[in-house]
Amino acid sequence: MSIKDKILELKKEKNAVILAHYYVADEVQEIADYIGDSFYLSKKAKELEEQIIVYCGVSFMGESAKILNPDKLVLMPDMSADCAMAHMVDLENIKKIREEYDDVAVVCYINSTAEIKTYADVCVTSANAVKIVRNLPNKNVYFIPDGNLGRYVAEQVPEKNVILNSGYCPIHHAITAEEVEQAKAKHPNAQFVVHPECVKDLLDMADYIGSTSGIIDYVAKSDCKEYIIGTEEGVLYELKKQNPDKQFYMINNNQICHDMKYITLEKIYKVLLEETNQLEVDAKLREAALKPLDRMLELAK
């Protein structure tokens, strides 16, 4: 029996569900029950009836699923799959900003550790950040950890005073405007679609800016036949599946989140079989990190 069939059989037997982010390897997306962006997967994690969730993504994603579902078993195929940006916050700075401004909301991108979330008033993802920040009662917003997404949100919501942090995604931040210009010159009929974790110069050149699922929806609805992709290469799986008649071009050879690729079919089978790599979040930490996540789900409705 193939590893894929073994997983599917075991999953059925244990009544487990597999969640996968768009950045994991194609063969992992292929066996997942639900594939999506960070926001979709957080919402979905809360709606599931199954008792076992195998989370194919990086640690902050599994952690969020466990915080939202403390009674479920959340299994991580590889515990070391992490997001570099999730740690890029100096907690002292949050305290300083809170002392400096009496009307400030600390808005925390979901790409952050559970500990960092406990310092936040609300979480956001790239799919809902603009909407949530716009609707906050506070004039001042301290946006952590992603400086690029924070700057994009600030531009979209000029009525707010958005204080930026210096965190960034090493993969998105590294794509340069020069590389995009070269790709555009090579593919003059292509539209450029980009994730807001990229630098401003890139966003200024884009035909569409949005989360992974935003990009996928935009491409599906657009009449254009060619696209230059300003995000991680894993989105190609869904883009090609939904649009077999369209062409996709990456900008450089490094649009790869290696941590996402730690997730393999063999590791999924092993954790499902042995029920190892169970994600645990301390009860006190969970209670404090749940508040901004719940507020996000509420405000995003």
Ligand code: 13P
């Ligand atoms: P999405 O919320 O668009 O899925 O992005 C998550 C992420 O990690 C982007 O680098």
Ligand code: SF4
């Ligand atoms: Fe984190 Fe960047 Fe990987 Fe997304 S692509 S999980 S932001 S390191």
